[in-house]
Amino acid sequence: MTGLVLKDIRKSYGNVHVLHGIDLDIQEGEFIVFVGPSGCGKSTLLRMIAGLESITSGDMLIAGQKVNEVPPSRRGIAMVFQSYALYPHMTVFDNMAFGMRIAGESKQEIDRRVRAAAASLQLTQYLERLPKALSGGQRQRVAIGRAICRNPKVFLFDEPLSNLDAALRVATRIEIAKLSDSMPETTMIYVTHDQVEAMTLADRIVVLSAGRVEQVGAPLELYEHPANLFVAKFIGSPAMNIIPATVTGTGATTTVTLTGGKTVMLDIATAASEQGKTASFGVRPEDLRIATDENYLFEGEVSIVEALGEVTQLYIEGLVDGEPIIVKIPGIADVKRGQKMRFAADRQKLHLFDADGHTYRKQ
């Protein structure tokens, strides 16, 4: 088993504490994605797994072996960087062969592995070219090919697609998904800012904030059942709408009164002690719809209409200070700026967080 275990991993640079105790248990063959706001420590954690950064305290185990002091080249890990990091004076073939030559592999084995990796990444016709004669997407595929040739147990990706344009990002993302399917025993850990990459590639997403793990789970689990307000707002785009509320009824179902006076019932059980407490009510833009009867959640004036073709995004002012509520209507909606409208959502799609930002558990 080449799983990866992180036990209370901490990182400090002098007095600057960057990671505050990370515990993770990653299974062999899993595709794990790290997400989180800029500066939360994603790259630092990835570089510690690679062995490029020292571990201040805690234990890291690969395949059951403690690797805290094991140098990068002996961890069975290959890393793909945002910047490709190819040798400019070497051909594609030589770039891909480099690690194997250093490791003393035979000429035949090097040739076999480079050609197999090149074929799987559609690079065969470029093997004799220098990197400067390739597009950004092709260069990144060479960097991935070079990593494949090393036959790693763990594959690390640090925002590998962020230098590519939109179309190439999609194509290369699909390549990476295929690569992961074709290497079922290889564990992959991937850092990204991109929601779509995280949602589509990950078996499990690790949401980090300020050097701590906020939640670990399958993409749709995080989307449907965020553990707290941070994850609720971070996963999903546009972000979940949050409306300040007060708990006005407890028991098997909970009643809250939203800013603006509307009372809403949720299928969430709360203890009597929650009565009167402040809370945050959450509903995703895509879970809102134009109300057709008196059964609505809130009312407001449309300040912006964004017609994107596949969806129409409405910005509704007047409910939360300084922040519009966003509503995502499928297709083309006949809505004008300045229109006053009412919106509703299914009860199962409503979220509620306590004053500390923790989710009240659904029934």
Ligand SMILES: Nc1ncnc2c1ncn2[C@@H]1O[C@H](COP(=O)(O)OP(=O)(O)OP(=O)(O)O)[C@@H](O)[C@H]1O
């Ligand atoms: N050598 C260093 N000395 C001091 N602080 C550092 C050093 N390297 C990183 N940091 C700090 O550690 C924190 C985490 O950085 P890291 O690059 O891991 O974040 P990140 O989540 O990958 O950010 P981004 O998404 O912007 O790439 C940041 O606040 C950064 O300033």
